[in-house]
Amino acid sequence: MPDLPPLRFTGAEILLPEGFAREALSIAGGLIVEGGGREIDLTGYRILPGIVDLHGDGFERHMAPRRGAVDTPAAGLAGLDAECGASGITTAVLAQFWSWEGGMRSPEFSAVLAETLAGADTLTDLHLQLRVETHMTDSFDALADLVARAGVTYVVWNDHLPHKELAAGKRPPGLTGQALKAGRSPEAHAALLRSLHERGPGVIDALASLATRLAARGVRMGSHDDHTAEDRAKYRALGADICEFPETLAAAEAAKAAGEPVIMGAPNVVRGGSHSGKVPAERLVEAGLVDALVSDYHYPTLVRAAAKLGDRMGWAAAWRLVSGGPARLMGWDDRGRIAPGLRADLALLGPSGRVEGTICGGRVSFLSGALAARMLA
Structure with missing residues (x-):
């Protein structure tokens, strides 16, 4: 299964070593990268290391x-x-x-x-x-x-x-x-x-x-x-x-x-x-x-x-x-952290706190609910 195309998630809370921060997160080629990619608005979501x-x-x-x-x-x-x-x-x-x-x-x-x-x-x-x-x-x-x-x-x-x-x-x-x-x-x-x-x-x-x-x-x-x-x-x-x-x-x-x-x-x-x-x-x-x-x-x-x-x-x-x-x-x-150059291993939690999406090495291993509608739009 191929990697996702380059994506840029915006609006979400990203879990960094010091805590949550609202900033953009880009992935490409199975890795977390500095920027670029098709933008997807994930306002209301949290993105955490897989x-x-x-x-x-x-x-x-x-x-x-x-x-x-x-x-x-x-x-x-x-x-x-x-x-x-x-x-x-x-x-x-x-x-x-x-x-x-x-x-x-x-x-x-x-x-x-x-x-x-x-x-x-x-x-x-x-x-x-x-x-x-x-x-x-x-x-x-x-x-x-x-x-x-x-x-x-x-x-x-x-x-x-x-x-x-x-x-x-x-x-x-x-x-x-x-x-x-x-x-x-x-x-x-x-x-x-x-x-x-x-x-x-x-x-x-x-x-x-x-x-x-x-x-x-x-x-x-x-x-x-x-x-x-x-x-x-x-x-x-x-x-x-x-x-x-x-x-x-x-x-x-x-x-x-x-x-x-x-x-x-x-x-x-x-x-x-x-x-x-x-x-x-x-x-x-x-x-x-x-x-x-x-x-x-x-x-x-x-x-x-x-x-x-x-x-x-x-x-x-x-x-x-x-x-x-x-x-x-x-x-x-x-893996285990969100930083450029690491594997794109991510858990995406919806507003209820439930896992709505998981990305493993740049490939989607799980996608459901409102998140699926946003990513597939």
Whole structure:
């Protein structure tokens, strides 16, 4: 799909690093430029840098609308692309599990999705994050091969095994449902979990070896759901310097004290707290501990979270958490701000505060309502 022709938006409020300013904004050749282009009056609208979402697993609904009804990734990506556009997202990182959970969270599906993304032509700039279960040590060679083959640049460690129950010889909660989702019998699933749990003593050495291989390829690494400062220190020693969804204030403070970026979920902000009783994201934002908010399981909450925080801390600071902050965290210096020479990645909000248009790299990924009438006139 070709770029938009040169355009000059006038009358809108443009979000700059210091706040909103009413000035003209021109785009041409997929970039923000100094001037020129066909003029479009956007009085009443706000133009903000496109959202950079570093962790979203809501794409799973597009791949499998119902349990077991797994669509082909290529078909699912079309719906995902549309939802990202409708949510003001111009860069999206898909948080794909590499997990014992099986099905769409299996290493096999991870490989299919990675290879599909490598050849996809989407309007949204899509990237892949692999969320690796730490105890799946026998799959680490296959993981390293996929990273090299598909050019994966972001890996996060997490451990969701029910260690407490497994150590006590008890049946883990929800085991039957997990087994059915994975396509295993409850007995086979329980046996798998026990065998993974028993690998505990050798896990750190295996992770260290894999992390060394990934670091040599320039892969960014992080950890997910750190509960204590000791958790953060453990993953820091592996070169995982991104702290995703810390569960406690102590874990977030440990990351920040070491100069490490902290990522939290926008749904947590919108809901006013964690649905599982962990530290509220707003508390960490107010303490200056958060560098990026991400969609987690629901793409539309990014705009809602930024708007909620914007009323309290100012839009420039709040929007930085969903655009400039995440872009800087990943070293993407061509996006996240509105300035000449950067990508024309823009979210256009109507008078109601709803996303009415999204431009990604100079291409329209979403257009609706009165904005569509103005731009198509």
